[in-house]
Amino acid sequence: MSNHTRLTHFILRGFAEAPELRSVVIFFFSLVYLFGLLGNISIITAVIRESRLHSPMYFFLKNLSFLDMCYTSVTVPKALVTSFRGSGVISYLECVAQLYVFITLSSTECFLLTAMAYDRCTAIHRPLVYGALMTQKLCSQLVAVAWLSGAMYSAFHTLNTFSLPFCGLNVIEHFFCDIPPVMRLSCTDYHLSEKVGFAVSSCVVMSSFALTLLSYVPIISTIAQIPSVDGRWKAFSTCSSHLTTVVLFYGTGSFMYLRPASHYSPTQGRVASIFYSILTPTLNPVIYCLRNKDMKVALQKLYCAKKN
Template sequence: MEIKSRQYPAITEFILLGLSDEPHMQVVLFSTFLAIYIIILAGNLLIILLTLADPALHTPMYFFLRNLSFLEICYTSVNVPKMLESLFSGKKSISFIGCALQTYFDFFLGGSECFLLASMAYDRYVAICKPLHYPVLMSQKVYTFLAVVSWLSGFLMSFSHTSMVFTLPFCASNVINHFFCDIPPLLKLACGDTTRTEIAVFTVAMIFVTFPFVLILMSYIGIINTILKISSSEGRKKTFSTCSSHLIVVTLFFGSACIIYLKPNSSYSPNTDKYLSLFYTVVGPILNPAIYSLRNKEVKCAFMRIWKRKPLK
């Protein structure tokens, strides 16, 4: 007796429900996120231009910060323009290919940020704990290599996640209760038993999130041990201030990401995850320029030097 495999109708598009179905909220949300998007672009672009224009900021720390700002611009541009289009026109559909590309770039940039933040933590560890060896341990060749590895790691993570999810058959529905194509809600739409895929996705996420997080944790353990050995309280405060901005960014990014992607699938809550996602897709990118400029004396001084610089005659 021949057993025929069940055929599911091919889904050509998904429907993104967004943040709210209330018509009167569409204008408010559109205006809010348009303003946020402009601030993200302007703030991160300012950091990039500032660290390129001022020779005093041509150091590994600001090289990584420049990469982070560029990443944040790309990261936000993956999701926010589509959300703005939906809020403005009311069109909530996204093609199957568009959804796959959105998922791919989300995890590509998110994975890259994990390792980029780890590279920044290592840079601070070497600067504080091994200052005499800093020029060798963080040479141009080393920090360029770390940046390349960070971007490459994101590529590998994203490729595995996207291929595992979008090769599944979708049959239950094409409605995604989210403002972008994210893996947890997509897995809920897949047909049949997705346990193996969920385990595989969880395992890959554990590797690509836990490894850089452990590196960051080890770096800060070394940094804290070194700071505690400094005799003066003023010296301890000054030393810690050089890495406090990075620590805030790490807490925001890893905190929200871990709650969403490293929790059991049984505790998945569409509305909770949807709003938590705002922390690393919108809140983080808008806060990064403020955190690194308002809390960073070198950046503020560089801005004032360029602001006061007289044009060439």
């Protein structure tokens, strides 16, 4: 190891192997990023301004929109620069910071979705005590715990990844610093770190996912007991947006992280990352706006007021 020189920077390869797609990638990333920013900022503004939306469900939605806005901002701007140049240089410390912030945001969203599932479970299964249970203090505490848990979880993965020595290859086959493509560049055997990271990820993510699913057991049970079809649909519509977001988030994210880094495919990794790190945060505002009448009304008021 003493004969090796520690790396000071990495090179993000991005989509350099397909230069004919550069214009498409730049256009797509720019469009999706701007659309996502506009959608999430609109939701945050509407929730703050509209008094009817000052409830626990929209408090969580506001925090989810803020998370999604930060989530895409960690990766897309750098990816655009990389696409413009054909490849992008990122310093060692910048790579560490990007991975830490990205994992913090993604894991915080995971925990926040669990808190939102608990909120929907309480609202539908125990409506008479919902207001007393889901106080502003409890909602703030749940969000704070989600952020703290995400930061601690990310700190583990960042240390687990960058405690490995990097002294040879420095080309990351991705458009941002992520665990699998970075770990594969280590100049020593990374399989132990890989197994430890995989075990922790499996326990934390699957536990969060299990709690989310368990929250839907009383929800489905309560909805099934509603006699009218309209009543059942109205009750289900209050959690259908959240359920859609959960399926998209866990479905795409698990493909990337719940498998060994040694099985990582650069092409598959980039495609999967586009879905869970860019498309899903961008689609969340659309999902919640299309299925929520109160949000539609609030956004109409927001934009009509601007025009007037």
